[in-house]
Amino acid sequence: MLASLARLDVDVSEIQLGDRDALLVRGTSPVPSGSLARIDGVERVVSVDDPAPLASETKRSGEGVVSIGNARFGGGHVSVVAGPCTIEDVSMLRRIALDVRAAGATVLRGGAFKVRTSPHAYQGGGSDALADMKAVAAEVGLPYFTELTDPRQVEALGDDLSGVQIGARHMQNVPLLREAAALGKPVLLKRHMGAEVDELLLSAEYILEAGNDQIILCERGVKAFGKHVRYMLDLGAVAWLKARTGLPVVVDPSHAAGHHSLVPSLGRAGIAAGADGLIVEVHPEPETTRCDAAQALSPVDFTQLMRDVRAWVEHDGRTLCGAEALEPRPWGADANGATRAVGT
Numbered sequence: 144m145l146a147s148l149a150r151l152d153v154d155v156s157e158i159q160l161g162d163r164d165a166l167l168v169r170g171t172s173p174v175p176s177g178s179l180a181r182i183d184g185v186e187r188v189v190s191v192d193d194p195a196p197l198a199s200e201t202k203r204s205g206e207g208v209v210s211i212g213n214a215r216f217g218g219g220h221v222s223v224v225a226g227p228c229t230i231e232d233v234s235m236l237r238r239i240a241l242d243v244r245a246a247g248a249t250v251l252r253g254g255a256f257k258v259r260t261s262p263h264a265y266q267g268g269g270s271d272a273l274a275d276m277k278a279v280a281a282e283v284g285l286p287y288f289t290e291l292t293d294p295r296q297v298e299a300l301g302d303d304l305s306g307v308q309i310g311a312r313h314m315q316n317v318p319l320l321r322e323a324a325a326l327g328k329p330v331l332l333k334r335h336m337g338a339e340v341d342e343l344l345l346s347a348e349y350i351l352e353a354g355n356d357q358i359i360l361c362e363r364g365v366k367a368f369g370k371h372v373r374y375m376l377d378l379g380a381v382a383w384l385k386a387r388t389g390l391p392v393v394v395d396p397s398h399a400a401g402h403h404s405l406v407p408s409l410g411r412a413g414i415a416a417g418a419d420g421l422i423v424e425v426h427p428e429p430e431t432t433r434c435d436a437a438q439a440l441s442p443v444d445f446t447q448l449m450r451d452v453r454a455w456v457e458h459d460g461r462t463l464c465g466a467e468a469l470e471p472r473p474w475g476a477d478a479n480g481a482t483r484a485v486g487t
């Protein structure tokens with residue numbers, strides 16, 4: 144097949160889409176799809192007239208599943224990523240990791256390199272924080288996501304990395320997308336707060352084009368009208384992305400809400416809209432953190448959210464990975480386990 148393609152004046156690269164091999168064929172002038180279709184071994188020819196042809200193709204292989212440790216995102220599996228906004232202190236990180244693991248989170252989160260809107264805000268603990276994350280993740284037995292903000296950080300990330308997060312502000316940083324893709328690990332790609340969903344898909348397209356289909360799309364809210372929430376969680380985008388692509392989608396209720404009191408409602412809504420998981424910021428002493436303190440859920444509230452997520456996921460006929468860690472709670476008991484009267 145490659146020999147036949149070599150006779151055409153085209154560039155060819157091999158990529159993987161789900162369980163299928165695909166060839167990306169580009170020419171300086173339109174390549175006649177009829178001649179491609181006749182080449183031996185070609186099952187189907189897809190035109191790039193579709194704005195995000197590779198992302199659309201992922202749908203054809205059925206719902207994709209991204210696996211990280213015991214976490215599965217997609218294909219009827221729901222998983223929750225949780226942890227602090229940023230890694231400030233190793234003992235606090237350990238405490239949070241144990242709390243979120245006990246509540247059923249299957250992936251730990253925490254930023255070492257932060258991209259803040261203001262240069263005066265805390266910028267993250269850098270490589271030392273990354274080393275703390277690696278050590279704690281190994282100790283508690285959870286895989287982790289951390290944000291890659293610069294291609295020069297790749298070496299510091301090392302090989303035992305479970306996956307990388309591309310933050311909202313970097314959604315269209317093409318060299319970074321390519322670098323993240325080349326790691327060959329899952330990429331959690333966040334939608335920019337001012338980006339259309341098609342633009343999010345085109346960013347995913349860069350990662351697919353580089354041969355990495357382990358992508359988890361993340362809706363984290365777009366610019367809102369007013370200050371009642373930090374960002375406006377676009378649940379329509381979640382449903383649309385699930386219908387349009389085979390890529391798993393997670394919701395970040397923390398950055399959308401901006402305040403911990405609203406996080407559980409947005410988290411539950413995200414799961415009900417069809418999200419394959421959540422990424423949630425948790426901190427037991429938010430008054431001590433320099434990053435996103437207002438939106439951090441306490442471990443107790445996080446545990447309650449996990450129970451609610453489990454109930455909805457099971458009602459939906461899906462599976463919550465890590466649910467076995469959750470203590471069963473009798474119907475009518477409050478978050479602390481005390482029983483309250485039902486129906487009075």
Ligand code: PEP
Nearest residue numbers: 228310311312333363398
């Ligand atoms: C984060 O996850 O801590 C973060 C900075 O998120 P976002 O890129 O969505 O703002």
Ligand code: MN
Nearest residue numbers: 228424434435
């Ligand atoms: Mn944050």
